Amino acid sequence: MVYLFYTLVMLQIGFKFSVRAIQEATTDPITPTKEDDGGLGQSPSEWKVKMLYDGDCPLCMREVNMLKERNKNYNSIKFVDISSVDYSPEDNQGLDYKTAMGKIHAIMSDGTVVTNVEAFRKLYEAVDLGWVYAITKYEPVATIADAVYGVWAKYRLPITGRPPLEEVLEARKKKDETCNDSKSCRM
Template identity: 35%
Template structure:
């Protein structure tokens, strides 16, 4: 199914805004979400309400979660697969669907998530911030008007 017809979309991504890696990745996705298939919920926001009955705050801190329009709750790498597909970048996570690499990615992600605050900013910038800036420029017209969330 394509994101426009998939009952999972729009997909709400629950992310940790206190994590530089998480914030950079979400900003990149926000800027690329031209079709409006994604929603973003900062788990540290004062008015935050998580996915109903499915995850505690500690669960949300441990792994990224998302909730589909159909109520389905996703966790871990599957969230990234679906989010990147929604913005037309499914190729970025395509390898995580391969028979050997997919299960490996699913097992490696919790380790990355646990250690995300230890990642230096000089590593995060090349991964997401520059890509996010490119996405922002693509959404701006010649007169300087931008279509950004």
């Protein structure tokens, strides 16, 4: 989130920055599984919150990797890579790829879907880091935080050096048509 805040501040005041720094972010390789419990072997009754994340986003993966590492001690977050060939909206409250790409979504164990900064709050609370986002529960900070996140969500793809969502969706559609449900085919 610190990277996100810095990036958005730079956009607001008109600075241009190199995407190279973002591309140098260390990420875990994309795995072909739709749900990633971080090797913890979680059953549905064990996790408190399911995080839907874009495994193709290098900046997003910094936060995901930190949460995965922290989750080893809590076993409370289930990680789902929406960019996986196996991603299933049916397993994730009907959230299709396009919707999930628009902003962060988390699914509580009771099926409640939360988005935006509230999703981050729930995720961080699940690994005993709730204090990081606690201030965002109160006005006017809540409104400001959601507005800042909204700008990030809108410009996330170009900031991380990726094509617009429409192009990503078209490439995904073409891949689906070419692969004909083959699990070995990747974008």
